[in-house]
Amino acid sequence: MARAVSNRRKVGYTIAAWIIGLAIFFPILWTIVTSFKTEAEAISSPPSFMFFNWTTENYTTVLERSNYFRHFWNSVVISLGSTVLGLIIAIPAAWSMAFVPAKHTKNVLMWMLSTKMLPPVGVLIPIYLIFRDVGLLDTKTGLVIVLTLINLPIIVWMLYTYFKEIPGEILEASRMDGASLRDEIIYVLTPMAVPGIASTLLLNVILAWNEAFWTLNLTAAKAAPLTAFIASYSSPEGLFYAKLSAASTMAIAPILILGWFSQKQLVRGLTFGAVK
């Protein structure tokens, strides 16, 4: 009897999970479906979900009109560059906070997190002026720097949480075996924290890929990533929903695929240390 109830619950949970999952995914699915409609079908009411003339003309138009691959390459460089640079800075920082905490380590961590509470537009003009003066406007280098700084608190916090789970005795043992600080971090700590580092890396790539405020405001023609590519298909006066959907699908497809293949790693990393 107990088993039957349990099964019913399981079925209930599964159905609920599917409904929630589909509800969350629905806007993306709708965007993908709309990208295969004509502009007239995209705005038709009531909308059709499956039964319309599927067409790829929006993709052809978008590829003809815009340099998708330049935007794509810029997105790759900016998101990977800022993530790698962020990890290089954050791994030693998180190590020191996790294994040799000082009196004010907690305060420093809170302070780092508090920088995320400032609305970005509040520092737009100062950063814009600095970038102008040092020639970093519309450069991939500039965006790598700014996205690294923006996401650094999250990277440090995530790594700090993972590192706290690793027993300090192992590091101590390596020290007793004569490992230098550099060797300790590179050859002992990093391999043990690979799941945590991998999920931090993935999450940060996603955050950097989707970042739209700085990437739109600090770029013009040369370093503009896929966020600018999407923005070029939106218009308050003109119906371009199907083309906008095609551009959006092309922009999110790479990160969607990356997320799909690495979902186990992501979930494992994000729930690491959540249950003790």
Next chain:
Amino acid sequence: MTKTTRILMGATALCGMAAIAQAETLTIATVNNGDMIRMQELSSDFTEKHPDIELDWVTLEENVLRQRVTTDIATKGGQYDVMTIGTYEVPIWAKQNWLVPLDDLPEEYDAEDILPAIAGGLSVDGTLYAAPFYGESSMVMYRTDLMEEAGLEMPDAPTWDFIKEAAAAMTDKENEVYGICLRGKAGWGENMAFLTAMSNSYGARWFDENWVPQFDSPEWKAALDDYLMLLNEYGPPGAANNGFNENLALFQQGKCGMWIDATVAASFVTGDDSTVADKVGFALAPDNGLGKRGNWLWAWSLGIPAGTDAEDAAKTFVAWATSKEYAELVAEKEGWANVPPGTRTSLYENQEYLDAAPFAQMTLDSINAADPNNPTVDPVPYTGVQFVAIPEFQGIATAVGQQFSAALAGQMSAEEALQAAQDLTSQEMQAAGYGQ
């Protein structure tokens, strides 16, 4: 290969590299609409004529573009050499000396040919600061078949009373036909563009000569009451969420009897995507017998930021893109109906254009009916028909638009919305130091 040949080849390569190094690159910021995309596609004509100038395009959504180019020009960032800006920005930026005056365009450009109403909106103290690429006003677009069924005939210059009567007669909610569609979505360029223009025809104004807000005037009350009544009684459901695109979709699907909006919509409602393309008529925006019509005036224009290091090349490009020759190029490649409208007198004297664009005369009449320097019945201290050309306007008008949109959604009364508009506008204007 002899030594001499090698030297000659090397010298040729160096000359080639020097030529590439000398080529100037213009970065052009533009909005995403049909006319601008077409210009981008036809720009090979320009680069063929000017091989020493290369073009880099940055196309962005209107509001993103506005934020982006404003940041750049205010900080002298120098990211753009040509910017697409509207009649709202030009007077403000020109007064800040942020724009290069266009008072030395070549004679063959024929600046005198620009429509006076448009040139007036893009000039400060008689000097042109941006060249109009296309101009637009607003007008009534209506279903000729529904009007006929209702036993009415749309005059060329209707009154608001006629619009109310026609809206009532055309509404058939059971069959999802709504007498009138208007902008309801909050925003300075959305519902407030329409309502400000509408209020002008009721004799209302944003500010008196001393910059005192006027939302407590009976004229504003009358305009807002009629707007709310029209949409509540005869408008589509959820009108408070409708902007240009939503109303365009409704009209194209045959669900609007009348739609008062941008003249640029004319080519969409009569285009291939419209199910009512052959049943659309046009009329001037309505009036109330006070000498002012409820239509606006806007021109997407090309301006050159002061401090660009490619001023001459930028002027050459602006002169090409806004020239009579460009209009002819579009006509040759895409047909006369696709020529950017509303900027040049000569276009409206061209019979081929008038034959190809059935909405041409109404567009011209609508533009000519707007006066950005005297937008309403009483005198005002500002420039602009559907906006007030001061930097604070975007923020204030969006906040006011939210009040009016809330009134339309039934969340507050017209009186409450007007009182809130009066209070918030007074507060912002005092903080900004106007009228002190």
